[in-house]
Amino acid sequence: MLHSSARRVLAMTMSAELPVTRERADAIAAPPIPARLRRYARPALGLLLPLGLALFWELWVWLGYSNGRLVPPPTKIFATVMELAKSGELTRHITATVTRVGAGFGLGVVAGTILGAISGYWGLARQLLDPTVQALRAIPSIAWVPLFILWLGIFETSKIALIAVGVFFPVYLGVMGAILAVDRKIVEVGRIFRLSGPAMIRRILLPAVLPAYVVALRVGLGLGWMFVVAAEFMGASEGLGYLLIDGQQLGKPAQIVAAIVIFAILGKTTDWLIEIATAPLLRWQDAFGRQSGAA
Amino acid sequence: MLALDKVGKTYPNGVHALERFSARIKPGEIVAIIGGSGCGKSTLLRAIAGLDRASTGTVTLDDAAITAPHAKIGIIFQEPRLLPWLSVADNIGFGLSDLPADIRREKVDRALARVGLADKAKAWPRELSGGQAQRVAIARALVPQPEVLLLDEPFSALDAFTRRDLQDHLLDLWKDTRPTLILVTHDVDEAVVLADRVLVMRPRPGRLFEVININLARPRDRASPLFENFKRHVLTALDRSLDRNIPDADPKSMAGEAMWW
Ligand SMILES: Nc1ncnc2c1ncn2[C@@H]1O[C@H](COP(=O)(O)OP(=O)(O)OP(=O)(O)O)[C@@H](O)[C@H]1O
Numbered sequence A: 001m002l003h004s005s006a007r008r009v010l011a012m013t014m015s016a017e018l019p020v021t022r023e024r025a026d027a028i029a030a031p032p033i034p035a036r037l038r039r040y041a042r043p044a045l046g047l048l049l050p051l052g053l054a055l056f057w058e059l060w061v062w063l064g065y066s067n068g069r070l071v072p073p074p075t076k077i078f079a080t081v082m083e084l085a086k087s088g089e090l091t092r093h094i095t096a097t098v099t100r101v102g103a104g105f106g107l108g109v110v111a112g113t114i115l116g117a118i119s120g121y122w123g124l125a126r127q128l129l130d131p132t133v134q135a136l137r138a139i140p141s142i143a144w145v146p147l148f149i150l151w152l153g154i155f156e157t158s159k160i161a162l163i164a165v166g167v168f169f170p171v172y173l174g175v176m177g178a179i180l181a182v183d184r185k186i187v188e189v190g191r192i193f194r195l196s197g198p199a200m201i202r203r204i205l206l207p208a209v210l211p212a213y214v215v216a217l218r219v220g221l222g223l224g225w226m227f228v229v230a231a232e233f234m235g236a237s238e239g240l241g242y243l244l245i246d247g248q249q250l251g252k253p254a255q256i257v258a259a260i261v262i263f264a265i266l267g268k269t270t271d272w273l274i275e276i277a278t279a280p281l282l283r284w285q286d287a288f289g290r291q292s293g294a295a
Numbered sequence B: 001m002l003a004l005d006k007v008g009k010t011y012p013n014g015v016h017a018l019e020r021f022s023a024r025i026k027p028g029e030i031v032a033i034i035g036g037s038g039c040g041k042s043t044l045l046r047a048i049a050g051l052d053r054a055s056t057g058t059v060t061l062d063d064a065a066i067t068a069p070h071a072k073i074g075i076i077f078q079e080p081r082l083l084p085w086l087s088v089a090d091n092i093g094f095g096l097s098d099l100p101a102d103i104r105r106e107k108v109d110r111a112l113a114r115v116g117l118a119d120k121a122k123a124w125p126r127e128l129s130g131g132q133a134q135r136v137a138i139a140r141a142l143v144p145q146p147e148v149l150l151l152d153e154p155f156s157a158l159d160a161f162t163r164r165d166l167q168d169h170l171l172d173l174w175k176d177t178r179p180t181l182i183l184v185t186h187d188v189d190e191a192v193v194l195a196d197r198v199l200v201m202r203p204r205p206g207r208l209f210e211v212i213n214i215n216l217a218r219p220r221d222r223a224s225p226l227f228e229n230f231k232r233h234v235l236t237a238l239d240r241s242l243d244r245n246i247p248d249a250d251p252k253s254m255a256g257e258a259m260w261w
């Protein structure tokens, strides 16, 4: 994805520096979409619907067809966000939520990766461990909440534990599944070149597992964001989830929608960060899904 | 000298895949192994490669028993089995990680040029055609300079033109260091064009059925009558190994055979 966009930038600068060829191309074909436009067209296309809806609703309320009390218009939501930001409240809530997700995600990833790797690599461990993990997975994670509160108290620890549980399962399953799915034929190449155990892991298993691992991380992060809301519903004095509850109890729909929008932005951004960070390691993959999916 | 002494293999599921297979293969010799599907050719090759251990008998290379993959024995599979996360050049250099980087780079560059893929050094394996990928696999196996190179139907997934091209190319590469080649194939033409000796196997359980020496000078002319004779001879042996009816002997070919056997 990274290099395809780099190529597009390159193509852009090239066509900009060579007006002659571009003019000729324009003259021959019916004007193709200029590279510059194409580069922005796709994300712009995706923004069209939400922006259009927002604009429509803004106008609708402005024209007085609705009082916008239950569904506040965009300007009202924006004003709420600015208000929260000015008082420093917003930073406090975002920091609280991001810290919880970060801690829970970190714990869940570490535990899921270690146990998943052990289960995937070592058959005996899998037979011992996996049935229990699968049984625990069948429990809806929210069901743990009362127990966690009893065990760990109402404060941060129980919240982080809940998020970590949510993150753990997809990571565990992803790592184990990826290791089990490593092509035996590729492993044989390592054996033929007489790789030692650690070299086999470093040169064959890790790179083979990486794509599935990245997917598992992204799914885990998504669940982390989901569970932070649940965690903050169970009694928090700060955090975006608290803003949601607070907005409901005090009848401030603009605050609720503002928190939701911030959740969306944070979720998308962190997911994108994982994608960006791992893209150089996954350049070798077939670019099929990326070409149409990304950008 | 590669010596196979009564090599037998019974898989854990009870399949008796190979029985008492013995052969002695001289350094630099090219041997083709041919036989019906399921007669234990891959099993034999994997035992020689040290990937699977024989249940009975021994494989020895210069008096060293082969029980695990050996530095002097390389193998090329039916699929290229390139590592998709390494560039073509890094794939070729995969077995050279013990060498200093500059020597490795030099060897890889030479191998790339040798298989005619110098311009693909930085390409990803997915960007190669089937024939190019198999050439990279050949380069990867040859670059550590094995004494014995095993090939399990290396060209069977390729079209006829590419296959011929790679057969000639393999012979050309073989001349560089003259490793022992042991080639499993289903293609009689391929066996006769490449091999000094063709070992015909028969199934259930897999065992050696007949040995045919191909006393033809290289380069071999695929269109020559002698070549045709050898092909027919191998085919006949193959048919007999499968208990099919022996085709009507062609008097001319009989004459040719009389000349050589
Ligand atoms: N890993 C295995 N476990 C159990 N049985 C096996 C295994 N590999 C092969 N066999 C059996 O051993 C026999 C010989 O198999 P092998 O793969 O050596 O045949 P082959 O001569 O290479 O056949 P082909 O020409 O189709 O590749 C077959 O009956 C096969 O079913």
Ligand SMILES: [Mg+2]
Pocket (backbone or CB within 6 Å): B041, B042, B043, B152
């Ligand atoms: Mg086979």
